[in-house]
Amino acid sequence: MSVPEFSHLDAEGTARMVDVGAKPVQRRLAIAAGFVECAPATVQALRDKALPKGDVLTVARIAAIQAAKRTDELIPLCHGLPLDKVDVDFEVRDDGVAIRATSSTSAKTGVEMEALTAVSVAALTIYDMCKAVDKGMIIGGIQVIEKIKE
Amino acid sequence: MSVPEFSHLDAEGTARMVDVGAKPVQRRLAIAAGFVECAPATVQALRDKALPKGDVLTVARIAAIQAAKRTDELIPLCHGLPLDKVDVDFEVRDDGVAIRATSSTSAKTGVEMEALTAVSVAALTIYDMCKAVDKGMIIGGIQVIEKIKE
Amino acid sequence: MSVPEFSHLDAEGTARMVDVGAKPVQRRLAIAAGFVECAPATVQALRDKALPKGDVLTVARIAAIQAAKRTDELIPLCHGLPLDKVDVDFEVRDDGVAIRATSSTSAKTGVEMEALTAVSVAALTIYDMCKAVDKGMIIGGIQVIEKIKE
Amino acid sequence: MSVPEFSHLDAEGTARMVDVGAKPVQRRLAIAAGFVECAPATVQALRDKALPKGDVLTVARIAAIQAAKRTDELIPLCHGLPLDKVDVDFEVRDDGVAIRATSSTSAKTGVEMEALTAVSVAALTIYDMCKAVDKGMIIGGIQVIEKIKE
Amino acid sequence: MSVPEFSHLDAEGTARMVDVGAKPVQRRLAIAAGFVECAPATVQALRDKALPKGDVLTVARIAAIQAAKRTDELIPLCHGLPLDKVDVDFEVRDDGVAIRATSSTSAKTGVEMEALTAVSVAALTIYDMCKAVDKGMIIGGIQVIEKIKE
Amino acid sequence: MSVPEFSHLDAEGTARMVDVGAKPVQRRLAIAAGFVECAPATVQALRDKALPKGDVLTVARIAAIQAAKRTDELIPLCHGLPLDKVDVDFEVRDDGVAIRATSSTSAKTGVEMEALTAVSVAALTIYDMCKAVDKGMIIGGIQVIEKIKE
Known part of the structure; x- marks a missing residue:
């Protein structure tokens, strides 16, 4: 059985940036998801007070887009990518808020870290905007849902 | 029963920064936790190839510390805080990597968003360093474990 | 008549940061204003399509708050300040959008550049969000309205 | 009459990044202008003390170039662009300082926000460098003068 | 003889931020120096073409001040400090340009990394502005000259 | 004899960004070197306590890679470049630590400032991690070793 290889580690285990110089520029897209688990009362308060105006989700969307654009500043071995688009959507459920982010680029390397960073x-x-109301929120389920290269 | 109030929303539901001008400077500390769920083979590969040298966890720790210092750039309604310390520790388990971050400050507002950002x-x-090996990782369990003010 | 002195220039005309080391920490507040002049049709379209949901103004508010926190990165001779609050409000008029920003701090130097940067x-x-609709917008009237120190 | 469409808003009025994935890379250039209105005594003091050495305008030019390169960090729905050039020029008039900035790129989307940010x-x-001398300055006339795509 | 201790490493050799929470706020100042060694023809060209206008040194000074303010973003284990002043001076000698930077703060930890970053x-x-003229420049002599705490 | 020309200065000596709009995209690589001179006891302590775990050099490598990606934020007249790779290596000698950084890109302008920034x-x-142990370190020998364009 072949041993999996960590692309960011060389033979001695030293962390390295992957050289993407020889890779072709391709259209790439990634979708990531995540979830903020809240108390039912928090969801109710969101629905009553925060969602009619919508600012909580708009602020979260803007923060997500801005963070996605700075992924290579946050994650040390990521390459800078010119993002064609970042899309962030929310679904308020009875037990929390589901988040889905899509990022796309034309670049030499994949764009899933940007989608995960956005989520x-x-x-x-x-969390920040609800923390005065709910001390027990848990962020989870952050994962890549789809990754496309053409 | 009193209705919970979102501190970042005014009466019309508009997002606002909280005014901390009248709050006293206090020593504050927060601990947050999280988990990167991996396939057992990924944990095995980490133990065989990545952990002896240790770079994967050191890179993650440095990224976490640097991100904690920039929390107010990432989360729009957060205040800038002079962090006294950020500490990040890892425990490699059979099903993934547990993360724990502690942040402390002497400031007018709490420091849990910094700990959550670090995690x-x-x-x-x-995730970034293991993604060539494991396409199914899930990040979860991100929550505040403790919050102290003195 | 005394000659006005540029605090950022030394005797030779060389640009310098002002030394605030000996200045006391004081509560400081500044209010700045500005205006985006639009065509009446743009204001009408804003009122019909953009303002019901409110996202245009929320995005502008968030961008303003985030920029205010980074004023010292944008304006070379500004000092970093721990902002207690940044507030941004809008009034949609028949000929454009009036903006008003308030910034406050407890620091050794004034906070008007933060308010002006927010505006x-x-x-x-x-402008960015309306530019597909209106090519002739003009941003103007950016000025300090009030500056308080206590 | 057709209704103008906000490119950054979807059908529900939610703020969105425009998807530029399908747009061709083109040479693009934009010129923006603006004006800092000062008291005549301020202009006189600039001419006597600040302009011989020239630092005030050099500092402003450098700040403008650096900000233009970070436009996508400041304006949430802007795309990152590889700028080919940013040029900033000043004309000191009797009632203030006129600013003109040119930005150019080879990219999928226009570069006027970069020129406006530079201005x-x-x-x-x-303003920052003259504010100790003149409390009544007004920044205005910020607009796009020309926009070229080839 | 006592063994020197690395303050940024714990007993296992893991990199750590130092906890400054219990340290007093003190006035602190540091001076650092450095040198850009150039060919004599480069110094001559600087004197003939670049120094009369002075822009080369002004741009370098502004870049240095801005970098000093971001030292904690560049050097992972540095704390953020509110800088009271950063001063940068140059002396053009026959074999290059001598640089001296002074940084000061009122904070819990020293400010020499800010002075070294500025230099x-x-x-x-x-280097960037002279590299078209001189391919053999060497940057050296970067060191702390003085460090004061009161 | 032809007079050397500063590419970043126009005929009046004003600092300018070079226009790279008409230049072709080419594969470019640069290697830079530098040296941190330490006391022999510091090198001995590094070998005994810091190097077995390796964190000091890993932290320095990560900081270097992250800084290289932000070169255009640090050096005012530099263009933003999409880096294909940044590589940083260290050699611990009896009198200090030798650093070598390689940066590569496919872009319209050279990549040596990125390599020099990394170093x-x-x-x-x-320096930051050893300064508690050694107050007399000197950073020097920072220069371009090789520059390739194809």
Whole structure:
């Protein structure tokens, strides 16, 4: 059985940036998801007070887009990518807020870290705005849903 | 029963920064936790190839510390805080990597968003370094464990 | 008549940061204003399509708050300040959008550049979101309205 | 009559980044202008003390170039662009300082926000350096003068 | 003889931020120096073409001040400090440009990394502006000259 | 004899960004070197306590890679470049630590400032982590070793 290889580690285990110089520029897209688990009363308060105006989700969306654009500043071995689009959507459920982010680029390397960063920062921003109301929120389920290269 | 209030929303539901001008400077500390769930083979590969040298966790720790210092750039309604310390620790378990971050400050407002940001970016950095090996990782369990004010 | 002195220039005309080391920490507040002049049809379209949901102004507010926190990165001779609050409000008039930003701090130096930066970036963000509709917008009237020190 | 469409808003009025994935890379250039209105005594003091050495305008030019390169960090729904050039020029008139900025790129989307950001930050930097001398300055006339795509 | 201790490493050799929570706020100042060694013809060209207008050194000074304010973003284990002042001076000698930077703060930890960062970025900026003329420049002598705490 | 020309200065000596709009995209690589001179006891302590775990050099490498990606934020007249790779290596000698950084891109302009920035920030980070042990370190020998364009 072949041993999996960590692309960011060389033979001695030293962390390295991957050289993407020889890779072709391709259209790439990634979708990531995540969830902020809240108390039912928090969801109710969101629905009553925060969602009619919509600012909580708009602020989270903007924070997510801005963070996605700075992914290579946050994650040390990521390359800078010119993002064609970042899309962030929310679904308020009875037990929390589901987040879905899509990022796309034309670049030499994949764009899933940008989608995951968008989801993570959207979740942190929702947490920040609800933390006076709910001390027990849990952010989870952050994962890549789809990754496309053409 | 009193209705919970979102501190970041005014009476019309508009997002606002909280005014901390009248709050006293206090020593504050927060601990947050999170988990990167990996396939057992990924944990095995980490133990065989990545952990002896240790770079994967060191890179994640550095990314986490740097992100914590920039929390107010990432989360729109957060205040800038002079962090006294950010500490990030990892425990490699059979099903993934547990992350724990502690942040402390002497400031007018709490420091839990810094600890949560540190955990989130540590998790994203581990994800980034393992993603060539494991496409199914899930980041979760991001929550505040403790919050102290004195 | 005394000659006015530029605090950022030394005797030879060389640009310098002002030394605030000996100045006391004081509560400081500044209010700045500005205006994005639009065509009446743009204001009408804003009222019909953009303002019911409110996202245009929320995005501008968030951009303004985030920029205010980074004023010392944008304006070379500004000192970093721990902002207690940044507030940004809008009034949609028949000929455009009036912006007002308030910033406050407890620091050794004034906070008007933060308020002016918030207004400027709010105006640029409104411009960005309306520019497909209106090519002739003009940003103006950016000025300090009030400055308080106690 | 057709209704103007806000490119950054979807059908529900939610703020969105425009998807530029399908747009061709083109040479693009934009010119923006603005003005810092000062008291005549301020202009006189600038001419006597600040302009011989020239630092005030050089600092403003550098701040403008650096801000233009970070436009996508400041304006939430802007795309990152690889700028080929940013040029900033000043004309000191009897009633203030006129600013003109040119930005150019080879990219999928226009570059006028970069030129407008350069002008805005140049104006703020001039304001900062003259504010000890003149409390009544007004920044205005910030607009796009020309936009070219080839 | 006592063994020197690395303050940023714990007993296992893991990199850590130092906890400054219990340290008193003190006035602190540091002076650092450095040198950009150039060919004599480069110094001559600087004197003939660049120094009369002075822009090369002004750009380097501004870059240095801005970098000093961001030292904690560049150097992972540094704390953020509210800088009271950053001063950067140059002396053009026959074999290059000598740089001296002074940084001061009222904070819980020393400010020499800010002075060293200012010198380093000033040197890099001079290098950048002279590199079309001189391919053999060497940056060196970057060191702390003085460190004061009161 | 032809007079050398500063590419960043126009005929009046005003600092300018070079226009790279008409230049072709080419594969470009640069290698830079530098040295942190330490006391022999510091090198001995590094070998005994810091190098077995390796964190000091890993932290310096990560800081260097992250700084290289932000070169255009640090050096005012530099263009933003999409880096294909940044590589940083260290050699611990009896009198200090030698640093070598390689940066590569496919872009319209050279990549040596990125390599020099990586070396400078690696050196500053080593300095920061050893400064409690050694007050007399000197950073020097920062220069371009090789520059390739194809």
